[in-house]
Amino acid sequence: MSEHSSWPEWIYVGVVVALLIYVGAEAWNIERIIEHIPSDAEIIQVAGQQWFWTFEHEDGTKEIGELHLKKDHAYKFEVVSKDVIHSFNIHDYVVLVDAVPGRVNTVWFSPDESGEFDIQCREYCGLIHYNMRAKLYVDDES
């Protein structure tokens, strides 16, 4: 059966491995860059529970179902859950982290556009999971 040479397969495997290394290195580098939380990021405490989101700003203001942020500021979300696992997601800003009971997960971002954005739950959490939504309002700095 071995009447053909095997070097095409080795070259092919080599190309595949090289591509994977490229993909892995790129992804690793970008992840390293975006995970670096700026030291002056404002902390927002996010609590998910069946089936709404609660936000608490650093100054103690609380918001339910909506979140007001300022453009070009950095925000660090500390996400917790009060019952089951939810997933805090602002898709337009690629912000995603699970809200896990008993843990505090963090994610940060800095909005660069003002306007209205959707906040949604990305992890199945029961009856009203499909409508566990909130609104993000990004205001221009006045």
Next chain:
Amino acid sequence: MTLEIQKPRPIWQIMFSTHHTDVGLLYLITSLAALFMGGTLALAIRLELFLPGSQFISDSMTFNRMFTVHGTTLIFLFILPFASAVGNYLIPIMVRYKDMAYPKLNVIAYWMIPPAFALIWLGFADFTWNAYAPYSVTRAPGPAADMWILGLKLLGISSILGAINFIVTILKCKHPDLPLSKVPLLAWSYLTSSLIMLVAMPTFAAALLMLLTDRLGLSGFFNPAMGGDPIAYQHLFWFTFHPEVYVLVIPAIGFMYDIIPRFSRKPIFSHVSGIAAFVLLSIVGFASWAHHMYATGMSFTEKTVFMIGTLSAVPASAMHVFNFIATMWGGRIKFTTPMMWAVGGIALFFSAGAGGVVNSAMPLDFMTHDSYWVVGHFHLFVMGTIAFGSFGFLYYIFPFVTGRMYNEKLGKIHFIMSFIGTIMVFFTQHILGLYGMPRRIFDYPPIPEWIAMNQFITIGAMIIGIGMTIFLINIIYSSGKGKEANMDDPWAVGGEKYYYPYQSKTPHH
């Protein structure tokens, strides 16, 4: 001529038989029943999502139960039993033994499936096929959830018993003249996937028991209110079910290794590299489970480790694709129905794999995680690759099982409709995910792009549904009334005899 195994017999003789082909037939019928039941649920889900708002399903709980049972049914009651069916039919023949190593154990393994099937369908649980704690512990309504847990428990035991049987049959019962390196690649695929199953499954079996005692309030392994850790459940779950993905896909690749050389009229390009890729995949498959959990707050280091683990599973899969292409190269390919399915499966295998690489690249996971991208990605695997391989192989063993030929024209229509439908549904779901639609939602806000894409997907799903109906009619009609197959060479391609069927009743020892 009619083979011994195809002579008409009363049904109880098949049901209470321990012969490997009879058990195979039972597995086959069960898996096809599950396919059509699970598929009906999929169509219902797609119809519901045709427009935002409630269409014909009145509440989200029903919807949640439907997608849970859809996933559970198609993974555990269609794909796995289908692989067992084929294995039961062919593994003893391929290793030239009179039966499976433990015929009675084989029957026991099969007969755990119907009760599990009943538990899952009568319970109709709602916590998705992952059953993530703590939702499954504290909030999921019983007794549906408990029935699902018990059903999966039975299926787990059944697949461990089946795996032991395959491993022993292949390693210990093969004919002394047949060295392991010469065992057909299909049998190698069963050997490696059974080994993965044997190593991976007990973890989930333990997790299920822990889940059950948690639900009963006896323990608090995964319940944070009692000091447990819900993430531990996800680790246990994915430690089983990421390798399980390979358990599902490896037999499908094995099917293609049988179909492609026969219809290309050439031997496999490299038997050795096929074996190497199977073994490699079954080892590195264990290094990637937590890539399902990037979003649970893993550290950068953990994510990096699991990204590397995931990427390292790619070369092994790529070697299979190379092997298929090199086998077809320079052949004289007869495009019968099984060959069309196999080639279609390879084409979609690449897209599924590429989507998987994107998911495992850490930052991109935060775009795709738990969105419709993921739904599209893994359906391309389970439908585009695994089910395509399985359908192709079902057509391929159809003459062996029934002694008759299926209708070739209907088989090709089934393939073409499924191929077009699969591309329409699952590629669009990738894009829908990039637009941010979360998976497992009953209703969605009326965003114009979401509506348009959902409607397109639903139309694609209907095309698959029509194709499957044709498939059902074809197999039912042909198994009773189809024209008799030429058992030496049903497709007139020449070459060796089709599956040495005469050996199936004659013991070698």
Next chain:
Amino acid sequence: MIMIYPINFSLALEDDPGKYINRKAEVWNLFYRMMTVAFVIGSVVSGTLIWLVWRFRESNPKAKKTKYEEQGKW
């Protein structure tokens, strides 16, 4: 395929307020780079497959018997 891409370490260390990394842009740029790679390879793979299917089909006028067919064994 050679891809040159600048590794920009200084970006990660910048902490001046008002000059934050644009998470969205970083991730989507990565996504488009990956998609470029994926679609290039995808077109090579599927192009090869389509050509194979077209060239080596039985009904192609250029199709000839494989050497294994003469032995009737493969």
